[in-house]
Amino acid sequence: MSPTLIDLPHRPYRRIATEEAFCPPEMLEIYNKILAKGDVDVGFKHLMGFYMSSPSERAQHIMRCLVDLDDLRLQHMDEAGVDVQVIGLTSPGVQIMDKDTAVSFAPVANDILAAAMRRHPDRLVGMIAVAPQDPAAAAKEIQRGVNQLNMHSVVINSHTQGEYLSDTKFWPIFEAAEAMGTPIYLHPNAMPASMIQHFIEAGLDGAIYGFGVETGLHALRLITSGVFDRFPKLQIILGHMGEALPFWAYRLDYMHAATVKSKRYPSIQPTQKKPSDYLRENFHITNSGVAWGAALKFTQDFMGPDRVLYAMDYPYQYAPEEVGILEGLDMAPQVRQAFFQDNAERLFKIPSATPSV
Template identity: 70%
Template sequence: MEQAQTIAQPAKVDYARIATEEAFAPPEMLKIWRKILDGADPDPGFVSLIGFYMSSPSARARHIIECLQDLDQLRLQHMDEAGIDRQVIALTSPGVQVMDKDTAVSFAQVANDQLSEAVRKHPTRFSGMVAIAPQDPAAAAKEIERGVQELGLTGIIVNSHTQGEYLSDPKFWEIFEAAQANDTPIYLHPNTPPRNMIGPFLECGLDGAIYGFGVETGMHALRLITAGVFDRFPKLQIILGHMGEALPFWSYRLDYMHRATVVSKRYASMQPIKKKPSEYLRENFYITNSGVASEPAIKFTQDMMGADRVMYAMDYPYQHAVEEVSILDGMAISAEDKKRFFQSNAEAAFRLK
């Protein structure tokens, strides 16, 4: 019988490895999700994503569902095996954003209480982000304040669109006001494309992490920039995973075509903003490499964004690949920039002690 390959644990290093896009799912949320899946006409992206993970007998699906629900010893074991010193944990996508408004507001509080309890139990290993229900922007703003000031959470998780609606709509801007006032970043995490967008992705299996996530979330980030969010909230910080959902690689064309579109007055929705799109990327965004253990991609993004704007994430448990940690430890970048990547930038972005 062929023996399973043993992967060596990453070596000791002189920096802390802080993983900044790591997911959890309370068992109670899975029950709510099951009811939504069993209801009338559930969102097709939700069915594709969560319907698969909650029903598939595959080893991958079983592993992910088990790990998502653990905020204790199993998670710590996997962190130790991968050499991860700290996880910054957030409610997995789509979180409460697929729920009705009242359920979403209520359960966001439940999830935040559970996560803050785990952080208090393991204060040197776990940090956490505040889950909110954009369905009720005023309640979301209050939960940000509670999560940061009372629960000690150090970031906000928004799983991209909320039932097809985007934060570029000013009706959601109380959320940005609260984030800026509490000096805490928003992690704009992927969701499957909404009902009116998903068809061409779904028919060929490209709706999830392979491609659809990045397209949809990158568009969401661009909507924030072109809507003037950062002119209104200049200190607001947004975090994008997966090498910035490819936006750093598009920055030249984004600048050129944004200017051309504004000058031509082609769209009433695209009005002048104070800076180039790439300038907002450099000043109002952090980028994580979650799911992309690619030295060339990381180096390019550090060059484009600045080495103090790019940080490490594993994307646990969806991409728990221990060997990728050693690959990134071995990157041919300066010791200072490597510490920024793995440790210092996360400490600055999330105000970690």
């Protein structure tokens, strides 16, 4: 039997899940219009196009849960022993839309999420959705999200129609995020058309592998382009155990230095620090989708236990038994509390409270 709230041990901390998704029905209407066009982005078609049309039990579960910000979501949280969800607009969010639609809908999505936060103030925390298609508008929405909606983090679903945030035209977003103290959750997106075909052929384009490859690439582009030299206080969150980047850290450091020395690529220039330094100082990592003790321990050792957080990846990976697996790992009490509660409270500016049970 999967562990439920009553099966899990009593603890003096809350379990805060930090990469959980939602999708307003209004956004699905926009998606339907996009999918009805003849030139649909192949990654979008294989991602949301599948989930929105498939009769499979998994797809139906995901779509039912994505649109619910009330009873069903709270029920699932209670059954899994999750006290609080930190929620972001599901991938690809507004980033698949044309510029005008994206800029106009991002505030709508944020207002919907903010209303749910007001209905459930002790259970739901929101991340600010923005439209990178208009960096100036995105910066203003970050400011509005913090000042008016009580949201203190931003979600960006990786690339925007094949464009990456390493391009300096997007840097007003980083400037606003750094100024407002809002970390950016760099969440996976389907690969752009220029990358995806060989992954689709093998059935590896989604969460099984492709998401991590694409989002890890995006994070590395931020590091090598000098984003963190320009914005040293900027904080980025990566899910899925850091999209495997901590496990590559040694080779990243060596090969980055070797590539700079060889002057092989104009895009690879010297940076003030090693790639691994930026990972440790400008990134936070959640374990979303990876309830594996060996990987978690390595990541905590590499990043430091104050930069690794709990996440479930609801509803795409709703696995209540994983909470019990993580609770059963050998962690010092203070590390366990940091993992489940303290790091999230600090990073997302969540008021402290006692757990529900």
